Amino acid sequence: MMLLRRRAIACQEVVELVSDYLEGALTAGERRRFERHLAGCPHCTEYLAQMRETIALTGRLVPEDFSPQMRAEFAELFRRWRDEAVEPL
């Protein structure tokens, strides 16, 4: 806090950069500043962990979690695709 680092980023910016960070879309400089901020900020470290957990939990959704209508659509799509695929035989 004593030294002004070159354009240190604030927590409020970190939460908007977190997706680009996870996507590997930050420049090398942005990435360094992002990680430097995390190293000194337990709150933003927690925030990043929450985003990772959110992604992991979303990844566990299975078709049973989708509405009957959506499942019906999938089944219909499959039937149509199968019929098209089978036709030439």
Place this chain on the structure above:
Amino acid sequence: MLRLASNFVPSRAVAEEVVQDTWLGVLRGIDRFEGRSSLRTWLLAILVNRARTTGVREARSIAVGDAAPAVDRARFDASGAWSSPPEQWVEDAEERLGAAALAAHIHDALEQMPARQRAVVTLRDVDGLDSDEVCAVLSLSQANQRVLLHRGRSQLRRALEAVLAGGSGG
């Protein structure tokens, strides 16, 4: 699907297993089915159709400016530092709410999203497509794909926080 599967396996129970495995496999990791082109074709057909039905193609331009912030501005002080920092819930989310309730909350939050946002998050984080595939299926630029992904994931995190912060799980 069950009937189709039944044509190839001896019993209904096995057919049900096959259908379930297919769903799980397809939605979990398209890469594992690399080489089985028919299955890949099927998946992409579903994806394109899902994209169409959610209206993704109708409005491709994305207003970047008017988006709500990932976190309410009121939770930061004037310098942009947390004044109301995130509570810890990552470690015990599942013990507190249970997997089924967590899934239900995520599902509800997905349903409340604008269609394009939902499509990007679903394709990336539920179906497991990479960003190139999502851009191709939804006709999005990489930058717009990331904007939608960011908004969607941020919204899902807020939804989880709403039910997990405060320790009551309520």
